[in-house]
Amino acid sequence: DTGVSQNPRHKITKRGQNVTFRCDPISEHNRLYWYRQTLGQGPEFLTYFQNEAQLEKSRLLSDRFSAERPKGSFSTLEIQRTEQGDSAMYLCASSPMGKVRDIQYFGAGTRLSVL
Amino acid sequence: QQPVQSPQAVILREGEDAVINCSSSKALYSVHWYRQKHGEAPVFLMILLKGGEQKGHDKISASFNEKKQQSSLYLTASQLSYSGTYFCGTEIESQGNLIFGKGTKLSVKP
Numbered sequence: 001d002t003g004v005s006q007n008p009r010h011k012i013t014k015r016g017q018n019v020t021f022r023c024d025p026i027s028e029h030n031r032l033y034w035y036r037q038t039l040g041q042g043p044e045f046l047t048y049f050q051n052e053a054q055l056e057k058s059r060l061l062s063d064r065f066s067a068e069r070p071k072g073s074f075s076t077l078e079i080q081r082t083e084q085g086d087s088a089m090y091l092c093a094s095s096p097m098g099k100v101r102d103i104q105y106f107g108a109g110t111r112l113s114v115l
Numbered sequence: 116q117q118p119v120q121s122p123q124a125v126i127l128r129e130g131e132d133a134v135i136n137c138s139s140s141k142a143l144y145s146v147h148w149y150r151q152k153h154g155e156a157p158v159f160l161m162i163l164l165k166g167g168e169q170k171g172h173d174k175i176s177a178s179f180n181e182k183k184q185q186s187s188l189y190l191t192a193s194q195l196s197y198s199g200t201y202f203c204g205t206e207i208e209s210q211g212n213l214i215f216g217k218g219t220k221l222s223v224k225p
Contacts, residue, residue, distance in 0.1 A: 033212065042202045042215030056212060102145055106156040
């Protein structure tokens with residue numbers, strides 16, 4: 001079974017540009033989470049999905065951020081009009097429903113650098 | 116709301132033991148422990164649920180004091196591979212999302 005896959009691994013963009021990241025969760029995992037991590041900090045929750053429904057969004061997720069999970073499979077996170085403060089590692093995690101539903105398995109992340 | 120981890124950093128010699136603490140001001144549904152090496156994904160170590168259930172790696176143990184909203188991770192007979200930053204993630208009332216502490220950097224020296 002493959003783990004959580006995130007693409008691209010690195011993204012360099014200029015301020016004001018739009019970027020989109022993709023996350024492919026572990027097969028049959030119902031829940032999918034997005035976190036943001038900056039240097040020296042723990043992951044910060046952004047949003048999560050249960051199947052295709054977006055159940056919760058952090059107040060950190062400004063109007064410039066949008067996430068989708070069509071058909072309850074892969075998910076995309078889009079940042080519009082990027083700012084230098086958006087530079088961070090964006091992590092995706094997935095978890096199954098069931099007895100061990102709470103364990104979140106993380107992908108390696110997409111590192112965003114906004115110049 | 117962010118849990119507080121202590122210590123912030125610790126240096127060990129191979130074979131020594133360490134305890135990492137995580138404390139929350141909120142009532143917790145579960146506590147999750149992860150280890151992250153530089154440039155890599157956080158790796159699941161242990162989950163402790165309200166009510167006493169826990170699941171994790173055989174060589175790592177942890178405790179969860181529900182009344183005090185505190186958890187501790189016990190690393191015994193440390194190995195070089197234990198080096199990394201340890202994060203606790205707390206879940207409030209089965210919300211689903213985790214709130215992570217700032218991490219504890221563990222360095223194991225030969």
